Each structure stands twice: as structure tokens, then as C-alpha cells.
Amino acid sequence: MGLPRDWSKAVEAAGYRLLGASQEETAKAVGFSRRTIQKWESEDWWDKARAEGHALYTQNVANYARRTVLNAVRDGDAKIALTILERLDETFAPNAIKVEATSYKVAFPEMDQELDE
Numbered sequence: 001m002g003l004p005r006d007w008s009k010a011v012e013a014a015g016y017r018l019l020g021a022s023q024e025e026t027a028k029a030v031g032f033s034r035r036t037i038q039k040w041e042s043e044d045w046w047d048k049a050r051a052e053g054h055a056l057y058t059q060n061v062a063n064y065a066r067r068t069v070l071n072a073v074r075d076g077d078a079k080i081a082l083t084i085l086e087r088l089d090e091t092f093a094p095n096a097i098k099v100e101a102t103s104y105k106v107a108f109p110e111m112d113q114e115l116d117e
Contacts, residue, residue: 003045013037014046015053 004010009030016026017037027034040046072080085092 004040007049010040010045010049011052011056013040013053014049015057017041018050018053019057 009032013026013030013032016029017023021029023034023037023041027037030037040049069080069084073084082092086094
């Protein structure tokens with residue numbers, strides 16, 4: 001079978017499945033039967049639909065996150081505003097903290113001796 005007539009619905013269905021929706025929930029959301037969703041999932045093109053669905057939902061989630069941040073800044077959320085400033089302009093960034101790591105070697109002479117034998 002080739003690609004479905006409504007590729008955008010297949011991509012949408014794949015996105016719902018990636019988000020954890022059941023076949024039944026996905027079918028209701030996209031307006032097809034559970035059996036159609038089940039059939040689609042067995043098709044060669046399903047992986048392509050999943051990849052496009054993943055990209056679509058990732059983009060949508062990022063857009064919602066941007067909108068939420070923008071609304072928080074507009075509402076006067078100082079913590080979010082400062083975090084954004086720190087990331088956009090290094091003059092607002094906090095001073096870097098230098099951490100030194102030291103390694104220790106623990107000796108077990110008895111084990112070394114056993115390995116040599």
C-alpha cells in the first residue's frame with residue numbers, strides 16, 4: 001500500500017502515538033478507526049510518519065514554551081526575565097565558579113599480587 005490519501009492525518013496519528021496515546025485514543029483524535037491506525041502502524045511508511053510527527057510535536061511544544069516564557073516576562077516574572085538576560089547577554093551572566101577535581105588512587109597490594117600470579 002502506498003501513502004495514505006491524508007498524509008497529514010497519518011503524521012498527526014503518529015505524533016499522538018509517540019506521545020503515548022492508545023490506538024483507540026489516536027483514532028478518535030484523527031477521525032479514523034482503530035483498525036486503520038493499527039494497519040497504518042504496519043505499513044513501510046509508518047517510520048517516516050513517526051519522524052514527521054516527532055518533528056511537528058517538538059516544534060509545537062517549543063512554540064508553546066516560547067509563548068509561556070513571553071507571557072511570564074510580560075507578567076513581570078523577574079526570575080524568568082533575569083534568566084533570559086543571563087543567556088542572551090554575557091554581561092548579565094553570573095560569574096563562573098571554578099571547580100578543581102582531584103583524583104585519588106587506592107592501592108590494594110593483595111589484589112595486585114593475585115593478578116601478577
